[in-house]
Amino acid sequence: MSTGPDVGRLRNIIVADAVLAFAAGAFTVVMSLTVVRIGWLFAIGAFVVGISAMIAAATIPLRHRNVLAAVLVFAIANWMVAIAAAAVATFAWPLMMLTALLPSIVAASFVTADRLWWFVIPSFFVSLAVVAAGVLQDVTGLSDEVPEWLQTGILIVTTPGFGAVLVFVALQHHFSLTRALDEERAVRRDLAAQTDELIRSRQRVVAATDRERRRIERDLHDGAQSRLVGVNLQLATARALVRNDPDAADEQLALVRQEVHRAHGELRDLAHGLYPAVLTQHGLVPAVEAAADRSPTPVRLDLRPVGRCSAEHEAAVYFCLLEALHNANKYSGASTIELRLRRGGEGSTVEFEVVDDGVGFDPASIGPGAGQGLTNLADRLGAVSGVLEVDAAPGAGTTIRGAVPVGPAR
Template sequence: MTVPLSRQVGRLRVLIVVDVATTIAAALFMLGIYLMVLPDPHLLALTGLVALSGVAMACGLAPLERGDVRGAVVWWAAANWAIALVTATVATFAWPIPMLAALLPAVLATATATGRELVLYVVTSLMVCTAAILLGVLQDVTGLSAVTPPGLQSTILVLFTPPLVAMVGLILLQNSLRLQAALDTSLRVTNELIEQTEELRRSRARVVAATDRERRRIERDLHDGAQQRLISIGMGLAAATSMCRTDPRSAIAELDALRRQLHVAHDEVRSLAQGVYPPVLSEHGLVEALRSAVDRYPLPLTLDLGAVGRYPRDIEAAVYFSCVEALQNAAKHAQPTRVRLAIGTDQQTVWFEVRDDGVGFDGAVPNRASGIVNMRDRLGASGGDLRVDSAPGHGTLVRGTVPVPDRVSGRGGPPPRGSA
């Protein structure tokens, strides 16, 4: 999980301010010791260097104000490493304090850096930490540790070790909480992806089953309708051919009847083809196709059709057949007195609404009616969504949206207020 920049800047600002305050307090404390207890020039030099390191840490606040987290961390880390080495060299008895100061950048870098940059921070911190321990244990070049009273040494360690330990612990706690939040988010996203994958699998299975049912319906309609009629026309033509030699008048009458049957067969095939993909949809687009589809709608219908332009074939088909399905559902089940159909565009989506004033149903109960499932699958295949709002006695609103690319042609816009 990526921490928002503002939150990251805020946390780092607090840490730098606390570290600067601790460093300046240490410098003031050492200055007081120099003036009242131990007037050693090495202690005065160390006091000045500690104060300079605090100023260097404070310089990290300037890039932080610009949102430059990386620059702020570099300033702060360099100051901590420098003061750790200087303190361990001059005041060897205080080596636990520079050891902790050297580790601070590595702990913080786990939340602010990645890759090679993180490795560089960790390796440098470990090297400086090791050097601080070795300098504190193996040498006393300045002799400051030898002349500092043991009680004063213990007091310095007791005063300044806990704040550094607290800063290390605080950073580790924040990183742990951040990691836990990232893991929780990842788990939630994974579960959502699993659910979406399962729904996609079920949707594909339904699409396959619906395709098989549609293919069987077309085969049945062709076999029982147009095919039988064409066979009958073929037999009639054979009979008319025979009658042409013996009874021309009857043959002419038979041919007239066959021509009428041929027109009927033509109408049946055309109707069947329109159920698969209406020619008016491919030729003239959604608005004209829907006007044609509702020409014989059995209920009072208000049309509110915006200038939606042209879109890819799959998107137009998804919207068209979903609208037709919603209108058919309203006519079959809702018992309405009026139905309203509206389509339009909204930025990068095409939307439609079918509203009726019928009996409605409990919208809080998941509805798995085949019509709603079919619409949801159609729209989902194009990346769209379907929402059904209903309540007993208050009608039903079916609203679908489909994201669209740039229009093929035409201009879209909000639907007009009037009805067509």
């Protein structure tokens, strides 16, 4: 099998060779009938005309893109012409030697390396046979019947045409090589662009990690840590009141208990934002349901069973959903949010959508800072070979879609 451009180039070569063989055979037939009237010369000319039809028939396998069969038919036909013509008309042996080598030259561009020897070895031995026939100088003596001027005329008619075919083959090889080089350059440009994007993505991931670390530090300092410092002071106060004023100490301990509960709640919420236990224990669907329950905006859920996949894939989908839900609550002004989760790609991907009916926005108009959240989502999905799509317009709400390849469900 081969691609379209390769099939077209091979067809052009076959047609050119068939036209040359037909012209050479027809010229020989005409000369044998009108000028010299030599029977065997007519036979060899008719044989070459028949072989030209065989060469043309090599285009038939190309209809099914069977390049190997086409080259085989092309090669056998040329070898037959080379051997037959060299055995009878030995004056043409230099031209027939090139004819014998032509199949290996063509096969080099259209046949895989493990099949190339099918053409190189026979071409070598056929060319040796042609040279041997030429060196023996017509053991049959048939060529002596052909006038020297006709021998020269046959060579003059056929040699330029054969040279043109060789030039045509060389040009076809050049076009093939040029196309391959262009494709390689395009691939290298794509790889360079992907490498640059990967570098930028890693830089964004490092920056986002630093920001998240500072946010966690700030939340701990301003929240649970401050409450625990206050608890420590309240416990010191309660300890001083225990002996002298038990009732006041009891009230103080009740306040301490409330602060401990608040600190516990803040730590639980912070830990849930880092990596919820429900995601680890039960998977995506329960984790997403829990996240929807905490949403201040009503959420309509359409959650299909997705099974379990690797921790990094589940985390990528969950935190992208969580971030999209957070953005919808914070910026969209939506009255409702729809959240969908399902298997796609014949079960090989996990797909999600977060749709709100809020104010929407123009994705093309947001600046680098404003679009950092969407960039973070794309980077998170890109890290697991996923893709992100944003569909938004002013006044028409926003839809965030994502898909992550995860393999079969477990």
